[in-house]
Amino acid sequence: KSQPTLGAALAGFGGFMGTSAVIQYLQQSQLLGSGFGSFLGTIGPLAAIGVGVAIFLSTAKKRKVEIVRFECLPWQAPIGGENCEKCNEDPSLPCSEYRCRSLGQACQLLNPGTDKPLCAWVNKDDTTSPRIEVWQEALKPRGLRYVPDNRIRPPNRGFKIMRKGAPAGCLNAFTDLQFGIKTDEPAQCKIDYELKDTFDDMGFYFGETTLYDVEHVQRLKVPQPFKDDGTPAEGGPVLHNDGTFTLWVRCRDANGNENVDAVAFSFCVAKGPDTIPPTIEASSIRSGQPVAAGADSVPIEIFTNEPAECRWSRQDKAYDAMENEMTCNNQLFEVNARLNYVCSGELTGIVDREQNNFYFRCKDLHGNVMDKSLALTLRGTEELVLDEVGPNGTIEGATSVVTVTLTAKTSHGAxxxxxxxxxxxNPDDETSFIPMENTNNFLHSQDLDLTAGTYRYYFLCVDAGGNAARGDTVFTVKVDKKDPLIARVYRDGNELKLITNEPAECVYSTTTCNFNFEEGLPFVYDTAGNGVDKTQHLTEFSTENTYYIKCQDLKGNRPRPEQCQMIVRGADL
Known part of the structure; x- marks a missing residue:
């Protein structure tokens, strides 16, 4: 691949001219306005040359496309294990799996989980490179097979990927090809269109992964190198020999042993007129998906197996009769991560509370048209309603931290x-919203541990169609650590009656204050009035008894095990 640089452009175009001469030439050629020179004067000569040449190159009539590849790969530990022992040097800082592995690909932590972990270089004397074998089960689509390629000269080896029953075993263009290899030890593998001298020189990681493994899978889209008449396709791939592509593979183990003998995989692409219509592989919206109420239109992308032009309609009709064209990436190199070509558009006229049907058809660059539409249905919906939120009022607890449950109830929507x-x-920062613990239903809840104070919480609920509903609640957390008080005690006929200053549960003993609350004799609530009054407590009265009384409020506050809140002698009443 040629990769033109700014330096090369300057050498060919402006290497013999100063900055002002470049600007003057561009202005005379009407590629720059007359005021551009003064602007460039403010940003310096070097920047001026760069901007000038960039504009010249971008406006020249003769253009070509260059693909620039950016890779963000995970950091990798050094090959081998020369530094493994460094992890063992500090007795006060025992070696860990992470620290050991980071010192070298061949470092391994021994005695993990003990008080004597040790980082060591395993297989230090290993000088054998991984052995590569073809992996039959990884070969897809069905009907493909590996055949030894006798054209590859030793020590290298080669295999042809051939399609059963096809002329010369060639594959159809735009086939999603998958093939694989197995290694006899964990290894990294690389692949390239050209036979390079070393593993590091090769351009791509096999399967787009840097992991060490024994099974490796590579996927690619079979390119189209020909026009219908068999001549080379304009803008098509050039790294082939009359329609046959060869890919070279090398692997390397953790000790840095790499294959001197590379393995080649080759396949040919069928010539002749293309009579196969394109296929829509998938869409960005699944059929049956709901759409937000009031959304008259939604964006959509469809993914084809080859460069194509696509259209849509609200009725199932022929491609030429469809009214709405889509914008398609139909250059051969414009594939996405799934090796598909993308067409984008806007679906309009969506009606709330109805099933909205859409139909798609595509035509490839050779004029082959789909004879059957892809049907897609979008469900029109109604607004989502947030019926209730909580809590509100005052929530009381007997500890410094009180568990409060946020609640919400939703209805309607998608x-x-x-x-x-x-x-x-913080309702103004939508990134601050946290999903509730129990949600994805029409009832929602979240437990929070809060200290005393007043709180306001905001709710945002979203359904599958994108309908949103908002609400908020305010409540106060009150911490009460005091035992309930017995405000009054008296005899009422044949009953002893207590009145507490708050709802409570009361028990007694006739012998001592030192008893477990759960083992005390219970008072019952007074039910003489309207319902149950938990501040009034009754038990059978006897002048011969002494009542050692304890009370516990509804938050669990009660006296110490050896203490009473009141001692009542029956004879005194």
Whole structure:
């Protein structure tokens, strides 16, 4: 691949001219306005040359496309294990699996989980490179097979990928090809269109992974090198020999042993007129998906197996009769991560609370048209309603931290109220909203541990169609660590009656204050009035008894095990 640089451009175009001469030439050629020179004067001569040449190159009539590849790969530990022992040098800092592995690909932690972990270089004397074998089960689509390629000269080896029953075993263009290899030890593998001298010189990681493994899979889209008349395709791949592509593979183990004998995989692409229509592999919206209420239009992408032009309609009709064209990436190199070509558009006229049907067809660059539409249905919905939020009022607890449960209830929307609800204390920052623990239903809840104070929480609920509903609640957390008080005690006929200053549960003993609350004799609540009054407590009265009384409020506050809140002698009443 040629990769033109700014330096090369300057050498060919402006290497003999100063900055002002470049600007003057561009202005005379009407590639720059007359005021551009003064602007460049403010940013310095070097920048001026760069900008000038960039504009010249971008406006020249003769253009070509260059593909620039960016890779963000994970950091890798050094090959081998020369530094493994460094992990063992500090007795006060025992070696860990992470630290050991980071010192070398061949470093391994011995005695893990003990008080004597040791980082060591395993297989230090290994000088054998990984052995590569073809992996039959990885070969897809069905009907393909590996055949030894006798054209490859030793020590290298080669295999042809051939399609059963096809002329010369050639593959159809735009086939999703998958093939694989197995190694006899964990290894990294690389692949390239050209036979390079070393592993590091090769351009691509096999399967786009840097992991050490024994099974390796590579996927690619079979390119189209020909026009219908068999001549080379304009803009098509050039790294082939009359339609046959060869890919070279090398592997390297953790000790840095790499294959001197590379393995070649080759396949040919069928010539002749293309009569196969394109296929729509998938769409960015699944059929049956709901759409937010009031959304008259939604963006959509469809993915084809080859460069194509696509259209859509609200009725199932022929491609030429479809009214709405889509914008398609139909250059051979414009594939996405799944090796498909993308067409984008805007679906319009979506009606709330109805099934909205759309149909798609595509035509490839050779004029082959789909004879059957891809049908897609979008469900129009109604607004999501947030019926209730909570808590509100005052929540009391007997500890410094009180568990409070946030609640929400939703209805309507895309799926009868089913939604995901989130909560936050900052409604202006949507990134601060946190999904509730129990959600994705029409009832939602989240437990929080809060200290005393007043709180406001905001809710945001979103359903599958994108309908959103908002709400908020305010409540106060009150911490009460005091035992309930017995405000009054008296005899009422044949009963002893207590009145507490708050709802409580009371028990007694007739012998001592030192008893477990759960083992005490219970008072019963007074039910003489309207319902149960938990501040009034009754038990059978006897002048011969002494009542050692304890009370516990509804938050669990009660006296110490050896203490009473009141001692009542029956004879005194």
């Amino acid at each position: 799926d009868d109220g089913k939604a995901v609800c989130m909560y936050s204390t």
